[in-house]
Amino acid sequence: MxxxxxxxxxxxxxxxxxxxxxxxxxxxxxxxxAAAGVEFVTNAFVGGSPELAAGDGPKAKSIRYIDPAPLREEYDALLLATGATVPRDLPIPGRELNGIYSAMTFLHGNTKALLDAEYADSFTPPISAAGKDVIVIGGGDTGTDCIGTSLRHGCRSMVNFELLDKPPAERAANNPWPTWPKILRTDYGHQEAAAKFGDDPRQFAILSKKFLDDGNGNVAGIETIRIDWSQPADSAPFSEIPGTEQTYPAQLVLLAMGFLGPEQAIIEQFKLPTDKRSNVQAEYGKYATEAEGIFAAGDCRRGQSLVVWAIAEGRGAAHAIDAYLMGSSDLPAPDVPLEMPAAV
Ligand SMILES: Cc1cc2nc3c(=O)[nH]c(=O)nc-3n(C[C@H](O)[C@H](O)[C@H](O)COP(=O)(O)OP(=O)(O)OC[C@H]3O[C@@H](n4cnc5c(N)ncnc54)[C@H](O)[C@@H]3O)c2cc1C
Structure with a gap:
C-alpha cells in the first residue's frame, strides 16, 4: 500500500x-x-508531483513521487482507494487573506502535531485557534470537528455558518419514514460550544459576502447577509434579505463546505472514466474499472461518505481482486452473499 x-x-x-x-x-x-504481511510505504505520492503537493497536498521533504505507469507492469492488480479529498472553496472577495484555511489543512496539522508530540497534554498545532474569534463555514460533520478542535485550542468565540435553513426538530410532512430524516442534529461540537459560550454556535440561512482585511493582509471578519430559501432569485435558489447585513469578527476562518470529489491527477494518468460527480467509474459490488486489473473502492468511487462504507467497499474490493487473480474467492465480502448453512 x-x-x-x-x-x-x-x-x-x-x-x-x-x-x-x-x-x-x-x-x-x-x-x-502489517503483522499479517501487508507492506505499507508512506510518504509515497503515486502520480504526484511537487506542483500538486504545493496546494493542499503533502509537503514533507522526504516525499517520493511515484510514476503510476510502471505499477501496472509490476503488480497484477491495482486498487485505487484515494478518497474524495478536493474541498469546496469559497471564492468571495478577500479569500486570499491570511487566516482562512480549508478544514482539512487545520485538522490534519492538528492531529499530526498531537501524534508527533506523542499525545502530550500541550502540543503546538501549526494553525492554532487559541485566543481567536473563530468562524467555521459549513454545518456538516467536518465543521463539527473544526468546532470541537478549536474549542480544545481555547478559542475566544465560536460561530458556525450554515447556508441552509434550520431543519425542524421533527420530520416534516414531506419527509416521511423511511426517507432519511432531515431534522436538526446537535453534535458534540455544538453541545460543547453551547456549554462554553452559552449559545448554540450555529447561524442558519446566512451567506458570506466578503472577508475583511485587518490592514495587514490578515482576516479580521466576515460580512454576511441573511437569505430566504422560499424566494428563489434569478442567479441562486435563494434571495438575499435586504437590511440583514451583518459583520462578524474573526481572526481564523475554517472552510468546511464539503468535498467535490477525488483528485483527478492519478485518475487521468490511468485514463479511467469518471461518473457525473467526477468519481472513478466502477460498479458497486464489482469494483473493476474499465482498465484491465485496476479496481476502485471507497470515497474515490462513491464520493465523500462514511467509514462503514469505506470498510465495506474495501472488503468487497479484496474479494473482487482475489476472484480476478485466482478465478474464485472465499474472502467474506459484505456485498457478495455468503453461503448460509441450511436452517435446522
Ligand atoms: C473531518 C472528517 C470527519 C469525518 N468524520 C466521520 C465520522 O465521524 N464517521 C464516519 O463514518 N465518517 C466520517 N468521515 C468520512 C470518512 O472518514 C471517509 O468516508 C472515509 O475515511 C473514506 O475512506 P477512504 O479509504 O475511501 O478514503 P480516505 O480515508 O480519504 O483515504 C484516502 C487515502 O489515500 C491517500 N492518497 C490519495 N491520493 C494518493 C496518491 N495519489 N498517492 C498516495 N496516496 C494517496 C490519502 O492521503 C489518504 O490517506 C469524516 C470525514 C472527514 C473529512
Whole structure:
C-alpha cells in the first residue's frame, strides 16, 4: 500500500480528530495488517508531483513521487482507494487573506502535531485557534470537528455558518419514514460550544459576502447577509434579505463546505472514466474499472461518505481482486452473499 502522508489510515488517521476516534485504535489495526504481511510505504505520492503537493497536498521533504505507469507492469492488480479529498472553496472577495484555511489543512496539522508530540497534554498545532474569534463555514460533520478542535485550542468565540435553513426538530410532512430524516442534529461540537459560550454556535440561512482585511493582509471578519430559501432569485435558489447585513469578527476562518470529489491527477494518468460527480467509474459490488486489473473502492468511487462504507467497499474490493487473480474467492465480502448453512 502506497500512502502519500507519513502515517497510514487516511481520514481515520488525519481527518477525524483524536477525541472522536483515538489514533491508538487505528494504529492497532494497521499494526495487525502489517503483522499479517501487508507492506505499507508512506510518504509515497503515486502520480504526484511537487506542483500538486504545493496546494493542499503533502509537503514533507522526504516525499517520493511515484510514476503510476510502471505499477501496472509490476503488480497484477491495482486498487485505487484515494478518497474524495478536493474541498469546496469559497471564492468571495478577500479569500486570499491570511487566516482562512480549508478544514482539512487545520485538522490534519492538528492531529499530526498531537501524534508527533506523542499525545502530550500541550502540543503546538501549526494553525492554532487559541485566543481567536473563530468562524467555521459549513454545518456538516467536518465543521463539527473544526468546532470541537478549536474549542480544545481555547478559542475566544465560536460561530458556525450554515447556508441552509434550520431543519425542524421533527420530520416534516414531506419527509416521511423511511426517507432519511432531515431534522436538526446537535453534535458534540455544538453541545460543547453551547456549554462554553452559552449559545448554540450555529447561524442558519446566512451567506458570506466578503472577508475583511485587518490592514495587514490578515482576516479580521466576515460580512454576511441573511437569505430566504422560499424566494428563489434569478442567479441562486435563494434571495438575499435586504437590511440583514451583518459583520462578524474573526481572526481564523475554517472552510468546511464539503468535498467535490477525488483528485483527478492519478485518475487521468490511468485514463479511467469518471461518473457525473467526477468519481472513478466502477460498479458497486464489482469494483473493476474499465482498465484491465485496476479496481476502485471507497470515497474515490462513491464520493465523500462514511467509514462503514469505506470498510465495506474495501472488503468487497479484496474479494473482487482475489476472484480476478485466482478465478474464485472465499474472502467474506459484505456485498457478495455468503453461503448460509441450511436452517435446522
Ligand atoms: C473531518 C472528517 C470527519 C469525518 N468524520 C466521520 C465520522 O465521524 N464517521 C464516519 O463514518 N465518517 C466520517 N468521515 C468520512 C470518512 O472518514 C471517509 O468516508 C472515509 O475515511 C473514506 O475512506 P477512504 O479509504 O475511501 O478514503 P480516505 O480515508 O480519504 O483515504 C484516502 C487515502 O489515500 C491517500 N492518497 C490519495 N491520493 C494518493 C496518491 N495519489 N498517492 C498516495 N496516496 C494517496 C490519502 O492521503 C489518504 O490517506 C469524516 C470525514 C472527514 C473529512
Amino acid at each position: 502506497f500512502e502519500r502522508h507519513d502515517r497510514i489510515g487516511g481520514l481515520l488517521m488525519y481527518g477525524i480528530p483524536n477525541m472522536k476516534l483515538d489514533k491508538r485504535t487505528v494504529q492497532r489495526r494497521i499494526d495487525l495488517m
